Amino acid sequence: MTITRRSLLFTSAVGLAAIMAAGSALADAPPLKKKDTYKVGFAQTESNNPWRLAQTASMQEEAKKRGWQLVYTDAASSAAKQVADVNSMIAQGVDLIFLAPREEKPLIPAIKAAKNAGIPVILLDRNVDASLAKAGEDYVTFIGSNFIEEGQRVADWLVKNANGKTTIIELEGTTGSSPANDRKKGFDEVIAKNPGFKVVASQTGDFARDKGRQVAETLLQAHPDANVIYAHNDEMAIGAISAIEAAGKVPGKDILVLSIDGGKEAVQAVVDGKIAAVVECNPRFGPKAFDTAVAYANGEKIPDKLINPDQFYDASNAKELLSTAY
Numbered sequence: 001m002t003i004t005r006r007s008l009l010f011t012s013a014v015g016l017a018a019i020m021a022a023g024s025a026l027a028d029a030p031p032l033k034k035k036d037t038y039k040v041g042f043a044q045t046e047s048n049n050p051w052r053l054a055q056t057a058s059m060q061e062e063a064k065k066r067g068w069q070l071v072y073t074d075a076a077s078s079a080a081k082q083v084a085d086v087n088s089m090i091a092q093g094v095d096l097i098f099l100a101p102r103e104e105k106p107l108i109p110a111i112k113a114a115k116n117a118g119i120p121v122i123l124l125d126r127n128v129d130a131s132l133a134k135a136g137e138d139y140v141t142f143i144g145s146n147f148i149e150e151g152q153r154v155a156d157w158l159v160k161n162a163n164g165k166t167t168i169i170e171l172e173g174t175t176g177s178s179p180a181n182d183r184k185k186g187f188d189e190v191i192a193k194n195p196g197f198k199v200v201a202s203q204t205g206d207f208a209r210d211k212g213r214q215v216a217e218t219l220l221q222a223h224p225d226a227n228v229i230y231a232h233n234d235e236m237a238i239g240a241i242s243a244i245e246a247a248g249k250v251p252g253k254d255i256l257v258l259s260i261d262g263g264k265e266a267v268q269a270v271v272d273g274k275i276a277a278v279v280e281c282n283p284r285f286g287p288k289a290f291d292t293a294v295a296y297a298n299g300e301k302i303p304d305k306l307i308n309p310d311q312f313y314d315a316s317n318a319k320e321l322l323s324t325a326y
């Protein structure tokens with residue numbers, strides 16, 4: 001066939017129609033075919049704390065149990081690397097991607113790239129900016145905790161049990177991550193409604209133990225009157241305990257330490273009186289993540305969010321529940 005200008009025009013019009021049709025079909029997240037076994041990706045954010053290790057172990061165990069192939073990547077605390085990790089999973093033709101987006105915004109292009117490649121994404125433990133990507137459209141669903149509520153529960157506990165301790169230092173998680181944004185929001189809102197309580201300093205410790213220790217040390221020097229430290233995760237709380245002790249003060253007596261995650265070391269610190277209270281954030285995602293993928297393949301309607309129930313630890317129950325902590 002000779003290609004005339006006219007036939008070229010015609011082709012491009014047909015092409016355009018096809019693209020438009022595909023575009024409207026793509027309003028929903030890509031489907032997952034029913035199969036006996038799958039090759040799925042798990043794009044982890046980092047592996048520098050027990051929470052992440054427990055989550056990875058739970059995903060790997062579940063894949064093994066079901067005989068699914070798991071393509072695992074560790075972004076080593078870099079959102080840019082995590083974007084590259086997702087792109088490489090797309091290139092490898094995985095059936096589905098489980099993604100723990102390190103921060104709310106930088107992973108959006110990766111989520112859209114997966115969608116364009118026809119690969120469904122399930123967000124695990126961290127969410128993305130809701131104005132930039134939507135459940136049921138860009139990704140299937142978010143599975144994780146209600147971080148706003150976690151922050152509220154810590155603040156509610158403090159308001160009830162403060163015993164005069166009202167001057168608060170806040171150690172925030174990774175800047176731009178959904179748990180840091182929401183744990184701050186939930187906590188600060190309750191504190192703002194309770195006269196007498198005050199957050200005198202709030203700074204990121206990047207969810208990391210040593211960064212938490214360093215930041216706590218600096219903030220305790222700047223605010224010697226502080227008598228509460230609220231850390232967005234256990235790692236920073238444990239770092240803060242070192243900083244408090246290095247300052248010659250007694251955690252649990254001079255300064256109340258409050259945390260989120262509920263790993264064994266932190267629950268043990270509650271038993272020992274060094275941490276006053278911890279809201280659990282359960283990292284054992286494997287069973288629920290894989291069940292959700294199967295339900296999706298079966299054509300079940302998946303809710304936009306699947307919220308994990310979280311335990312609460314303080315002196316009243318820590319000893320009894322210690323063995324159940326991750």
Ligand code: GYE
Nearest residue numbers: 051125126179207233261
């Ligand atoms: O609290 C923290 C981890 O995203 C919920 O990230 C998770 C948080 C968890 O590194 O310890």
